[in-house]
Amino acid sequence: MSQTPIKFAYWVPNVSGGLVVSRIEQRTGWDIDYNRQLARIAEQAGFDYALSQIRFTAGYGAEYQHESVAISHALLAATEKLRVIAAILPGPWHPAVLAKQIATIDHLTGGRIAVNIVSGWFRGEFHAIGEPWLEHDERYRRSEEFIEVLKGIWTQDAFSYRGDFYRFHDYSLKPRPLQQPHPEIFQGGSSRAARDMAARVSDWYFTNGNTPEGIEAQVDDIRAKAAANGHSVKIGVNAFIIARDTEAEARAVLDEIIAKADPEAVRAFGHEVKNAGAASPEGEGNWAKSSFEDLVQYNDGFKTNLIGTPQQIAERIVALKALGVDLILSGFLHFQEEVAYFGEKVLPLVRELEARRAAA
Template sequence: MWAAVHGNRAALNDPREPYDASWERNRALVLEAEALGFDSVLVAQHTVNPHDRTRDQLEAWTAAAALAAVTSKIEIIAAIKPLLQHPATLAKMALQIEAISRGRFGLNVVNAWNRAEFEPAGLPFPEHDARYAYGAEWLKVVGGLISGEAVTHEGEHFRLTDYRLRPADAYRARPALYVGGESEPARELVAQAGDVWFINGQPLENVRALIADVAARPRGEAPPLRYGLAAFVIARPTHAEAEAEHAHLAELAAQDAELKAVQRANTDPKVVMMRAIASRPSVGSNGGTAAGLVGSYAEVAERIAAFHAAGIELFMLQFQPFEAEMRRFAAEVAPLARALAAAGGDRRAAVS
């Protein structure tokens, strides 16, 4: 599941879910998700709320460290924008959260899209491909450091000499590396350096094509890449009830039109995610309902199983109102989806 780092995922003004991006709300939400059997939580990184700069925004890395301390089973995945952190400092933080969580930590590398977080702070915001080139060098350094290596590196952006971090990871070779983005530089980056590729919500045939493209790229001796999918879930006893709720959330989301226009103006037009979302109107962020997880309990479970058969192992899910719909999903859909996935093969679909 996605942590509520900037409140509601579908519509900012929903009387059933008052806006709340507080630490207290997120702590309670993640602890309940863990108790319900969710496998992972993604803590997105923003310094400024991407929808409305006057609203609250949870800080990702301090929250991830705190969540690592109060949970016991759920994987904590913290997003990081390389332009905001030197790789040596970030790698040290990652290893510390890995230790706090006892081997349950992952980094989600996102090469930034919202210039409003950077330019007003006087931070550089290079053009799209330059951000990915920076991110590739950054990730090379981070990858070596979190693996316990003595890193000597001289590149365009970073210079390190015999730099080693201790203590090293006591639980595995290193924390997991998740990479987001669907542009050509993003695909090349995840093929070269990632463990899991996060794909934005979209129809099954698109996901199959994306997986086929990246799976065909060389990875050297690295293990096969794994795949995750973002999706907003609307599940009800009947298809008609789910569609009615979808329409209701879309109507609420329409009230945010002015804020979304500001967000679009602040977004790098070369970002593939934003272009794809604009071409497939949906509820929720990162593709949301475009993945088609809207329908009866059985329909949603069957669609999850179909994505799983195509190669998706981790479903990063959004809901609204979050707590109530997360409970509904855990009770009504997750058991069906896991049974279908088990019947279709040995791999178990993770719901998060």
């Protein structure tokens, strides 16, 4: 097991409706004041990263959204140590524009910005804004070129590139980012194309929530492919965390979330994402095998089973670390109060268990 402490990130609620498609009360706001305060709470609680979301159109309860790069910069300005990952969608973004945005923010915030390259799953969103919709594996080919271009712009003078999606001719960006060799690059996805891309070019790979067995299989697959490419990649796992003083309380919250799910919105979301998952050649993309209950949480976060008492959750987190997980990407029902609770009750237990294992 790695001697490096496992890291923690949280989903930035810059999109309205919270992280579950349910009518249950969610004491979470999408506005900037709520998010600034949440970022400060998370930083104090011991979180390493925050991940902003990118959405362009209203739907599935997410009627309002703040743009990811702008809000990421605002959260960085409100904190001192927290690193913020801005979600980016190739197509709407051109890599030269993004490279310059991120280099500037990197200088303004002391080197704390990162990017999450999202290949896209929502066909209707692309149609709504007049962007061409590529087939599944073509979206990942474009994302891979996008990442190659970002790295080239951030590390080379007179950068040239001739790909199927992007062309550059003797382009130099000044100033380059502070971070060396470049800001961290995250990506997600569960399909073969997504995993293979991570094994070639990404610094971090995010997977949807899953069972320990499913996570172990993904970790082993990606690490083996990356090693064959002379590359290394870290692994982050999505988890919707329900930490309560008793397991019964935590399970009751989960039951209520599912009981109050918005069936129409869940089915509409499920229709889109299952089409996206099934569109991969092997039919194994994100959400391809998700149940109705899984889809109530956007990224299968219930599957990871970080639901219970602080001790139970801490033990499961350290078990995931033993499988090769480097980061837990966390979602919560009531973000501010539950992030604070996690920092007070769960994270110290994780560190204690890590120390014990390191000494054993």
